[in-house]
Amino acid sequence: MNRPRTVRAANGLLERMEARPRKDGLVTYRYRPVGGKPINLGTDRLKAIKKVLDLLGAGDNIGMIGRLWEQYQETADWRNLAEGTRTDYTQCSEPLLKVFANVKANEIRATDVARYLRIERKEAPVRANREAALLSNLFNLAIERGEAEVNPCRQVRRNTEQPRTEAPKADALLAFLKWLARQTAQRKIIGLAAEYAAVAGSRKVEFLDIVRPQVDRASLVIRTKRAKQRGIKRGEIIEEVEITPKLLDLLDRIDAAHREQERECLYLFPNKHGNAYTAAGFKAMWGKLMNQALKEKVIAERFTFHDLRAYYATTHKAEHGTLPDLHANPAITARVYDRNKVVKRKAL
Structure with a gap:
């Protein structure tokens, strides 16, 4: 099913969203539909974005890791990566999405990331570190979009990597x-x-x-x-x-x-x-x-x-x-x- 396309403005809000400062120091958000009156969204930025996505019929999988992966590939950050890094991240996405694709970013805790690194991917600890780096980038995107508040990947120690010590004879x-x-x-x-x-x-x-x-x-x-x-x-x-x-x-x-x-x-x-x-x-x-x-x-x-x-x-x-x-x-x-x-x- 094709869903309405949503665009994020430079300030992190969705297209046609406004942020209006109030005298008491808070910020109130509202949405201006095409040809309609502004819709008040309250003062909670995350909830305001969710309301707009729901209005657009695009809010059922908001903030899910699978959706964030798709959105990440449309960002300037993705385009600025070296071709080899993009290829590597695409490979990393396969095992990562098997575990987190249908999980919302704001529901993932540091313990979940640690479990992925130590248990889910214990057979490939070095590769798991690369996958965690991709996951961290997806969390950063979620934070920018108001779909998460923190990046739990930053709270978890990566697996120890032992550099190779032998050169070919x-x-x-x-x-x-x-x-x-x-x-x-x-x-x-x-x-x-x-x-x-x-x-x-x-x-x-x-x-x-x-x-x-x-x-x-x-x-x-x-x-x-x-x-x-x-x-x-x-x-x-x-x-x-x-x-x-x-x-x-x-x-x-x-x-x-x-x-x-x-x-x-x-x-x-x-x-x-x-x-x-x-x-x-x-x-x-x-x-x-x-x-x-x-x-x-x-x-x-x-x-x-x-x-x-x-x-x-x-x-x-x-x-x-x-x-x-x-x-x-x-x-x-x-x-x-x-x-x-x-x-x-x-x-x-």
Whole structure:
């Protein structure tokens, strides 16, 4: 059943709602229907909004988490998120809505959020933290709309996250890449992308859509936009990755892989249709290949694609004595990506 569309004004009220200050310091709310007289709604903002939604025939699921999720995807906050974050939140919404879709935001308490983190999602504690972050955003929206008074997610401690401590072993990574090189043409592309991540240290989001003009062989640099920049820095930090002999050899093999498929593609790591991989599509392909490699005993232990960035940082430090510039905050590079087990220092 299609319901009347409701629009929230800049002050958090619904469209055609008014807030009128009174001499006693209170604020009275009223609604101006099209072609009708103003309707008094009282001084309680939350109840006033509910009354308007009821008048519009849109109040039966007001403040429900499922409805807030739909509304959140129409906000400027959602549009300002990076594409990868929007994809991640969409995935997070599935288990979250199974529990909270038909529950009103103002009925959820901190104990409910804690139960979700510790019991409902105890098998995936790290993922549960991401889902709680999405839930917190939905509560913020509910508060702006007058559909909740507090955000209980802020009162609950997140599950403890243990950072990964191992980078892929060089021999295991080499065995995996050689195995992929013997696979189909498309699987070779995945292997070349993995090798690029290990050699250049870039995030997936920074190079999955990389195109040939970004590879400047004359200046021996590859230019990409650094991801995860906030505010005015978003998309403005350009990384220039030096093309070393090892990276140059990889670029030559990428060109050879394209010739093998008899196509001149704009993207360095195209999918089978010649387009850039989506984050979800690449993730699915990577998981499939990793499972098969484990089954065929090509490798003994699973590693994530993100671990390849740690492999780069760890190897860079071992070979050059310093960590590379991977993050706006060097402390995060050291904490997340440095997986060296031996620390060298000089005695007096």
